[in-house]
Amino acid sequence: MTTKIKQISKAKINNPILIEGLPGIGNVGKIAADFLVDSLNAKKIYEIHSYGFPHSVFINDENLVDLPKIEIYHKPRPKNDILIMAGDIQPLDEKSCYEFCDAVLDILQQHNTKEIITLGGIGLPKIPKNPKVYCTANEKPIIEKYRTKELDSNIFGVVGPIIGVTGLLVGLASQRKIPAIAILAQTYSHPTYLGIKGAKEILDIINKKLNLKLDLEALNEEIKDIEKEVSLKSHEFEKIQKTLKKGLPQKTDISYIG
Template sequence: MARISVLDDEVSLEEPTLVEGFPGVGLVGKIATDHMIEAHEMVHYANVHCDGLPRVAVYRESNPALTTPVRLYADPDRDLVALRSDVPVHPNAATEVANCLDSWFAETETFPVFLSGLGREKGEEPPALYGVATGNGGDALERADVENPNESGLVSGPTGAMLAESLERDRDAVGLVVESDPQFPDPEAARILIRKGIDPIAGTDTPTDGLVDQAEEIREAKRSFAERMQEANEESSQAEPLKMFQ
């Protein structure tokens, strides 16, 4: 049964901003979300039980307690929620997962910020970032000075499904798309997501020096995850150009 199981009833959220971290191209969403959880010392707030998520249990070093592979972390002082996923989501399950989470967004009046990587070979310039929106989400992009897309494209995976759900329901939401390494974890692109997108929208101030100083360490830590995704052909979320006449 699809549900969000709250673990800490003492956490008080009003109209939280949610940062979504399903893994995709460059693992940028996951790296950014994991970093924000650690940087802001966010608490494990809820477990996510959605039809379509892999039926697996996760355990941590020095802790015997099992948990779900997709979880919500909260920072009530900043009215911030982060979705952390330890598993890729099969494209065939993306709609089920999106429907499950959208119900919780509606109940809690959550403003979601969806994250996606756009595969690009690395160049001399920093990765470009642009935003898309549904409902009145464009107001948040304008306030944060996030640029509009410079080409047509689409977002797939659970991130794309959640954006499509927001579009259908005319819910306020934004999607941030950042140019990312198409083959390897990309901490630099994740840093751009945080500094130029998430922080201005959520009103947070997240230290990101560690993402630069420890870039190689982060790549190594996430590399096996990225390889498992590629082997299983279950790229969770990605943006891609529409290469057709329009």
């Protein structure tokens, strides 16, 4: 195994629901997950490193290097605790993505995880004025649970394969008998565009369904900070992907819908 999961702090975790949001089209999932971590004041409990992550480091605001990592945060709640998986990168190739998702699912099973929600974007050639939100899942009951008039489950023909952790985690969770749903918002597919409107639509849905009591107006206030942080990391990750593509066979495609 090339995926290493380090426990940062111990916590009693009660029948959790995992929400995943990593970089992808419009960074919709990442924006939503980062906002959840801040708004819920969630505490970091796991740090994940992998040889399947980009072979580079980020320079932090102290002028020191940070290895690429993905983190899992914890928010205690009376019935189902919330776990949030957030980060600045995704695994770069198919094998690494499978291995990463399996390693995460091992941890989730240890904590008796009840559901998984993955968040991502659906790329469009133009900026959507009112982004539509779609869902798919590994079983029908979880779709019924999260169904609202704002969430369209008629996704067949709307998107192609859901590439990356956002899709694969849902698929592999079925082998562990963990209900999982992917919630995807329309966004502009330009690499520098941030799908904040789409992220807000997704957050509105899960806020109501999970009773998270989020102040979504605060997302508007944080837009400048989000744009600065996400744009910088996304630009660096995009350069890494382009560099890798030059050295890969023509048939290899490194891209993410999440």
